[in-house]
Amino acid sequence: MKKIPSLLLALLLAMPPGMASNLPDLGESSRQFLSDRQERDIARSIMRDIYASPAYLADPETEAYLNNLGSRLAAESTASTRSLSFFAVREPSINAFALPGGYIGVHTGLIQAAESESELAGVLAHEIAHISQEHLSRMIAQHDQGYLPTLAAIAVAVLAARSNAQVGSAALATSQALSLQNQLNFTREHEREADRIGLDILTSADFDPRGMSGFFNRLQRANRLYDNNAPEYLRTHPINSQRIADIDSRVEHMPYRQVRDSNEFHFVRARLTAMEGTPEEAVARLRDQVQNRKTPLEAASRYGLALALARQDKHAEAEKELAPALKSVDSPMLLNLRAELRARAGDYRQALDLYRSGMARYPLHLPLVYGYGGTLILAGQAQQAADLAAAQAASRPDDARLWRLLAQARAALGQKLASHRAEAEAFAVQGNLAAALEQINLGLKAGDGDFYELSAAEARRREWQETLTAESSRK
Numbered sequence: 429m430k431k432i433p434s435l436l437l438a439l440l441l442a443m444p445p446g447m448a449s450n451l452p453d454l455g456e457s458s459r460q461f462l463s464d465r466q467e468r469d470i471a472r473s474i475m476r477d478i479y480a481s482p483a484y485l486a487d488p489e490t491e492a493y494l495n496n497l498g499s500r501l502a503a504e505s506t507a508s509t510r511s512l513s514f515f516a517v518r519e520p521s522i523n524a525f526a527l528p529g530g531y532i533g534v535h536t537g538l539i540q541a542a543e544s545e546s547e548l549a550g551v552l553a554h555e556i557a558h559i560s561q562e563h564l565s566r567m568i569a570q571h572d573q574g575y576l577p578t579l580a581a582i583a584v585a586v587l588a589a590r591s592n593a594q595v596g597s598a599a600l601a602t603s604q605a606l607s608l609q610n611q612l613n614f615t616r617e618h619e620r621e622a623d624r625i626g627l628d629i630l631t632s633a634d635f636d637p638r639g640m641s642g643f644f645n646r647l648q649r650a651n652r653l654y655d656n657n658a659p660e661y662l663r664t665h666p667i668n669s670q671r672i673a674d675i676d677s678r679v680e681h682m683p684y685r686q687v688r689d690s691n692e693f694h695f696v697r698a699r700l701t702a703m704e705g706t707p708e709e710a711v712a713r714l715r716d717q718v719q720n721r722k723t724p725l726e727a728a729s730r731y732g733l734a735l736a737l738a739r740q741d742k743h744a745e746a747e748k749e750l751a752p753a754l755k756s757v758d759s760p761m762l763l764n765l766r767a768e769l770r771a772r773a774g775d776y777r778q779a780l781d782l783y784r785s786g787m788a789r790y791p792l793h794l795p796l797v798y799g800y801g802g803t804l805i806l807a808g809q810a811q812q813a814a815d816l817a818a819a820q821a822a823s824r825p826d827d828a829r830l831w832r833l834l835a836q837a838r839a840a841l842g843q844k845l846a847s848h849r850a851e852a853e854a855f856a857v858q859g860n861l862a863a864a865l866e867q868i869n870l871g872l873k874a875g876d877g878d879f880y881e882l883s884a885a886e887a888r889r890r891e892w893q894e895t896l897t898a899e900s901s902r903k
């Protein structure tokens with residue numbers, strides 16, 4: 429039901445036969461294959477559907493972790509860190525995919541299946557290499573301009589396939605999707621290049637290069653058992669013996685490196701486990717992990733158990749499980765949960781103190797900011813929440829959560845135009861200009877706001893309207 433566009437990736441990376449030999453030198457990435465505007469338009473239409481889909485995992489902690497890990501890797505690549513954005517997809521299958529605009533989706537199944545952080549990092553590094561080498565835009569640019577709307581239509585069809593299998597497959601059949609998908613093996617050169625560059629990125633970022641070879645070997649072994657149901661990763665990034673041999677021979681000459689997984693790697697895995705199934709199932713699973721010491725980091729099992737208990741609204745018990753974890757490990761994720769549990773128990777004063785000390789210690793950990801802002805509103809301090817969100821959104825205008833926080837704070841203050849305006853910005857960040865326009869129109873009709881706010885909102889409305897009009901005229 430909740431298939432996410434792994435097929436889309438296959439489409440995007442699929443190369444028509446014969447094209448591979450006409451490619452410019454793959455090592456050179458200075459040439460632009462798509463204009464920034466074209467790429468932004470494509471990315472916007474794809475991401476709009478992803479953010480609206482139930483498969484998108486709207487969890488700030490998981491997203492923050494992936495972005496931390498991803499930017500540590502991207503710093504070692506030629507891809508601009510600024511433009512990369514990682515998000516999690518609620519899918520048990522093992523996969524990750526790169527999209528236009530520097531978006532990289534990671535299935536929760538991949539995070540759970542990785543046996544070390546280096547393995548997960550290896551896959552992310554491979555995806556980053558697809559982006560730094562402009563594999564997507566090379567592919568897209570080889571089609572004429574008329575292909576762009578088709579591509580967007582394919583993206584929508586793939587997403588539609590999740591909610592309605594029949595409609596989805598019919599739409600796919602009418603597009604060129606299936607024929608493109610059958611040409612998967614023509615991406616072999618791109619795959620090999622992404623492996624080579626991904627391995628360099630992985631090593632420069634001080635991860636264990638054997639993470640990549642080990643994981644691919646394991647996937648391929650598993651593949652023999654799967655037959656036609658190969659893990660999705662293998663279908664979208666075909667691995668053959670040659671590829672594995674290439675990686676193995678590179679890794680062979682590298683010095684052995686013992687790399688310790690970050691605490692957050694274990695915490696995120698425990699977090700995903702805590703979200704799975706019913707709260708009762710999650711509590712039972714994590715209690716078993718704690719009692720039988722089934723994870724390398726006991727604090728992670730306790731963190732997961734506390735989260736699962738919180739799903740059952742057993743806040744006191746959750747705090748009790750979390751306490752020993754807080755004593756043994758220092759992590760913003762633990763501090764965030766501790767503050768959240770206090771807030772959910774109704775103790776806003778202490779929760780706010782905890783958030784403040786957490787933010788002082790970890791000023792870059794955004795989930796603390798979101799939690800702090802939300803708790804300020806609950807505690808009747810909406811003005812402080814609005815000031816915080818406005819200041820943060822000014823320096824991170826691409827963060828939809830900050831705009832939503834600002835919208836909530838403004839709404840609590842009874843500022844209608846300002847609230848709709850912030851909600852509109854959140855939709856615009858997520859690529860949904862139609863919803864952004866709807867919000868800003870509601871705001872303009874609300875009848876409050878001074879002259880400057882009204883004219884600023886009016887200008888924004890015009891800007892979005894022009895973008896939408898230009899986009900539809902290109903189709």
Ligand SMILES: [Zn+2]
Pocket residue numbers: 554558618619622664665
């Ligand atoms: Zn690949």
